[in-house]
Amino acid sequence: MSREKLIIFSGIGLVIIAVIVIILVQTCGSNDDLSLSGGDARRLNILRLATDYAAAGEFDRALNLLDGLLIENPEDEDARELQRIILSMDRSGTSSAEAMNNALIEELRRQNQALASSLNRPVVVQSNASSSVSSADDEAAAARRAAAEAEEARRRSQEEELARASREMQEIMRRVNNLVADGKARLSSGDLAGGTQLFNEAKRLIPAGESRFESQKLADMADAYYDYSREHRNTPGGRESLTNATQHANDALAKDATQALPHFVLGRISRDANQNDRAINSFREAARLDQNNFMYFHELGRVLFIGRRFPEARDAFQSATRLNPNYDPSWYNLGGTFRALNRLDDALAAYRQAVAIRADYFAAHREIGRILISRGDARGAVQAFTRALQYNPNDISTLRELAAAQGEAGNHVEAENLFTRALSIEPADPQTNYNMARVKMDLRKNNEAINHARIAVDAAPTNAIYVYTLGQALEASGANDLAISAYRTAASLDPRYIRPRINLGNILLTAGNFSEAIAYLNEAYAIEPANFEVNNNLGAVYTRQENWSYSIVHYERALIARPNDATVRFNLARAYAASGDHLKAQESYQAVLRLAPNNWDAMFELGKICVTLEQFPEARRYLQDLINRNPNYSSRAEAERILRSL
Numbered sequence: 001m002s003r004e005k006l007i008i009f010s011g012i013g014l015v016i017i018a019v020i021v022i023i024l025v026q027t028c029g030s031n032d033d034l035s036l037s038g039g040d041a042r043r044l045n046i047l048r049l050a051t052d053y054a055a056a057g058e059f060d061r062a063l064n065l066l067d068g069l070l071i072e073n074p075e076d077e078d079a080r081e082l083q084r085i086i087l088s089m090d091r092s093g094t095s096s097a098e099a100m101n102n103a104l105i106e107e108l109r110r111q112n113q114a115l116a117s118s119l120n121r122p123v124v125v126q127s128n129a130s131s132s133v134s135s136a137d138d139e140a141a142a143a144r145r146a147a148a149e150a151e152e153a154r155r156r157s158q159e160e161e162l163a164r165a166s167r168e169m170q171e172i173m174r175r176v177n178n179l180v181a182d183g184k185a186r187l188s189s190g191d192l193a194g195g196t197q198l199f200n201e202a203k204r205l206i207p208a209g210e211s212r213f214e215s216q217k218l219a220d221m222a223d224a225y226y227d228y229s230r231e232h233r234n235t236p237g238g239r240e241s242l243t244n245a246t247q248h249a250n251d252a253l254a255k256d257a258t259q260a261l262p263h264f265v266l267g268r269i270s271r272d273a274n275q276n277d278r279a280i281n282s283f284r285e286a287a288r289l290d291q292n293n294f295m296y297f298h299e300l301g302r303v304l305f306i307g308r309r310f311p312e313a314r315d316a317f318q319s320a321t322r323l324n325p326n327y328d329p330s331w332y333n334l335g336g337t338f339r340a341l342n343r344l345d346d347a348l349a350a351y352r353q354a355v356a357i358r359a360d361y362f363a364a365h366r367e368i369g370r371i372l373i374s375r376g377d378a379r380g381a382v383q384a385f386t387r388a389l390q391y392n393p394n395d396i397s398t399l400r401e402l403a404a405a406q407g408e409a410g411n412h413v414e415a416e417n418l419f420t421r422a423l424s425i426e427p428a429d430p431q432t433n434y435n436m437a438r439v440k441m442d443l444r445k446n447n448e449a450i451n452h453a454r455i456a457v458d459a460a461p462t463n464a465i466y467v468y469t470l471g472q473a474l475e476a477s478g479a480n481d482l483a484i485s486a487y488r489t490a491a492s493l494d495p496r497y498i499r500p501r502i503n504l505g506n507i508l509l510t511a512g513n514f515s516e517a518i519a520y521l522n523e524a525y526a527i528e529p530a531n532f533e534v535n536n537n538l539g540a541v542y543t544r545q546e547n548w549s550y551s552i553v554h555y556e557r558a559l560i561a562r563p564n565d566a567t568v569r570f571n572l573a574r575a576y577a578a579s580g581d582h583l584k585a586q587e588s589y590q591a592v593l594r595l596a597p598n599n600w601d602a603m604f605e606l607g608k609i610c611v612t613l614e615q616f617p618e619a620r621r622y623l624q625d626l627i628n629r630n631p632n633y634s635s636r637a638e639a640e641r642i643l644r645s646l
Contacts, residue, residue, distance in 0.1 A: 050082060169207060176202045180217050184224040192228060192237045196244070215256035222248035222265045230272075245269060260290035264299070271303050279303045287316070294323035298330050301337070310340045321353075328357040332364050344371050355387075362392040369401060378409035396425050404435050412442045430459035434466050441476055449473035464494035471500060480507055491520070498524040502533050509541050517541050532561035536568055543571065548579035566596040573602070577609060585609050600630050604639060616646050 046069055050062040062082075069079040183198035199221050206214045225245035232238035246269055252262035267282030283300035290296060301316030317334035320327065335350035348371050354364040369384030385402035389395065403418030419436040426432065433456040440449035453470035460466055471486030484507055490500035501524035508517035518541055524534045535558035542551035555572035559565065573588030589606035592599050603626045610619035623639045633639070 176205050180220050187224045187228045211255045215252045215259045218248045218252035219259050219261040226265050260286045276303055276307050294320045310337055313337045326357055328354045360391040362388050366398050373405050378405050381405040382409055400432055407439050412439050415439045430456040437469050446473055446477040464490045464497050468500045496527055498527050505537050514545055532558050548575050551575045566592050570602050582609055582612050600633050620646055
C-alpha cells in the first residue's frame with residue numbers, strides 16, 4: 001500500500017507492540033475478568049488517552065495524564081513504562097511522525113482494544129453496546145464451561161482417591177470434600193470469612209498421611225481464593241485472599257508436587273503480578289502434569305505471547321485447539337500469534353475458525369478484515385468489517401476501517417458516508433479527516449478535501465503524509481503556489497518521503513523551473529532509484545532541457561519498472577532519435593506499436609526514422625498505413641509530403 005493511500009493498517013514495531021500489549025494485559029486482567037470496576041475503567045481510559053496524545057505528538061498532555069496516575073499510585077508500572085517511552089521520544093526531539101509512521105499512529109489507537117482482545121482479555125468500557133455485552137456473555141459462558149470441565153476432571157481424580165481409602169477414611173474424606181465445596185460456594189457469594197472458616201475446618205479434618213488428598217484440597221482452596229481475589233481486586237479482602245491463594249498453592253505443592261492445579265494457580269498469580277517468566281514456568285509445569293487440560297495450554301500461550309516467544313505460543317495455542325476444538329478464544333489467539341510470525345494465511349484460517357464457532361465474534365471478524373486489506377482484498381475486507389460492525393455497531397475504530405476499505409474498493413460514496421458518521425462522533429480526529437480528504441478528492445470535491453486535510457494538519461502538524469495530502473488537495477483545486485508550499489513542508493518533515501518530491505518536480509517542471517524540479521526529483525531518486533514515477537519524470541525534465549543522454553538513462557530505468565508502458569517507450573524513442581541513435585529509436589517505435597497498434601504518433605515518427613535510415617519501402621508502408629487508417633491525423637499533410645518525396 002503506497003503511503004498516500006487511505007491508511008487502514010500496517011505492521012507495528014515490536015517494541016511498541018510489546019509495550020501496548022503489556023500495558024493492556026496488566027490493566028485488563030485475566031481471561032475470566034469480563035468487566036472493569038469504576039477505578040480500573042478510569043485508569044485504563046487514562047492510559048489509552050495518554051497513548052493517543054503521544055501518538056499525535058501531544059507529549060505534554062500525555063505526560064500530565066500519566067503524572068496524575070503516578071501521584072495516585074507511585075507503583076503503577078504501566079504508567080511509568082509509558083512515561084519512560086514518551087520522555088525518551090520527547091528528549092530526543094523526535095516527533096511522533098518520525099518516531100512512529102502514520103499507520104502506526106492509527107494502529108496505536110486500535111491496539112488499545114485489539115491487542116487486549118488478541119490475548120483474549122475482553123475490555124468492557126462501552127456504555128451502550130448491547131452486542132459487546134452479548135459477546136462478553138459468550139466469553140463468560142466459554143470460561144464457565146472450561147472451569148466446569150476442569151472441576152469435573154478433578155472430581156473424578158478425587159473419587160479415585162476416595163475409592164482407595166478405607167470405609168472410615170472415606171467418610172472423613174467426604175466430610176472434607178463437602179466442607180471445601182461449601183467454602184468455595186461461600187467465597188463465590190462474596191463471604192470471605194465464612195469460606196475461610198469452612199476451609200480451616202476442612203484442613204483440621206484431613207487425615208494425617210493422606211498427602212495426595214490433602215494436596216488436592218489445598219489446591220481447590222487456592223483456586224477459590226484466587227477467584228475471590230480477582231472479583232475483589234484492590235480491596236483488603238481481595239489482598240488477603242490473594243495471600244491465601246499463594247500460601248495454599250505452595251502448601252499443596254509441598255504435599256504433592258505432581259498436582260497440576262496449584263502450578264496453574266501460581267501461574268495466574270505471577271501473570272497478574274507481571275512476573276512473566278515465573279508465570280511461563282508455572283503454566284508450563286501445569287500443562288506438563290495434566291496434558292489433557294486445554295486451559296493450561298491456553299494460558300501458557302498467552303504469557304508466551306506477552307513474552308514475544310511467538311513460536312512457543314503458537315505451539316501452546318495449537319495444543320489448546322487440539323484438546324478443545326470448540327473453544328473460540330484459543331483459535332483467536334492462535335490467529336494473533338500467526339500474525340506475529342507473519343504467517344497471514346494461517347492467521348486468516350485461525351480467525352475464520354473462531355467465527356465458525358461463534359458467528360458474532362466481533363474482534364475476529366475485524367482481524368479478518370485487517371488481513372484481507374493488507375493483502376489488497378478490499379472487497380473481502382469490506383465484508384469482514386461490515387460483519388464486525390454488525391456485532392458491535394458502536395466501535396468507531398472498525399467504522400473508520402470499513403470506510404477506508406470502501407475507499408480502497410472504489411466505493412467512494414459509501415466511504416464518504418461512513419467517514420461522515422465517524423466524524424460526527426470525533427470531528428477532530430486527524431486520521432479520519434485525512435482519509436476523508438482522500439475520498440473527497442476521489443469524488444472531485446476538492447474544496448471539501450482541503451478543509452478536511454487542514455483539520456488533520458492542524459491536529460498533527462508534523463505528520464508529513466497529512467501535509468502532503470493537503471498539498472494534493474490544493475493542487476487539485478488549482479492553488480499551485482499553496483500546494484508547492486505544502487509539498488516543501490512535507491518534504492522537510494520526512495527526508496525519506498518521495499511523494500512530495502515527485503509532485504514538486506511535476507509542478508516545477510510545468511512552470512518551467514527546471515533546475516529546482518531536477519533538484520527535488522534527484523532527492524527522490526536518491527531515496528528510491530528504481531521508482532517508476534521518479535525516473536519517468538526525470539526523463540521528462542531532461543528532455544525539456546534537451547539533455548538526451550540523461551533523459552535516455554532515466555526512461556530506460558522507468559521501463560525496467562514498467563516494461564509494457566507504451567508512453568514511456570514512445571518518449572524513449574524520441575530521445576534516441578534526438579540523440580542521433582536512429583536504430584534504437586526505430587526499435588523503440590516498433591515496440592510501441594506492438595503494445596499500442598493505434599499509436600498514430602509512433603507510426604508517423606517510425607516512418608520518418610525509416611526515411612532517415614534510407615529504408616524507403618518501410619517508410620512508405622508505415623506512412624501510407626497511417627493515412628489509410630486515420631485519414632484525419634493531425635500531421636497528415638506532412639506525411640503525404642514525405643510520401644511524395646520518396
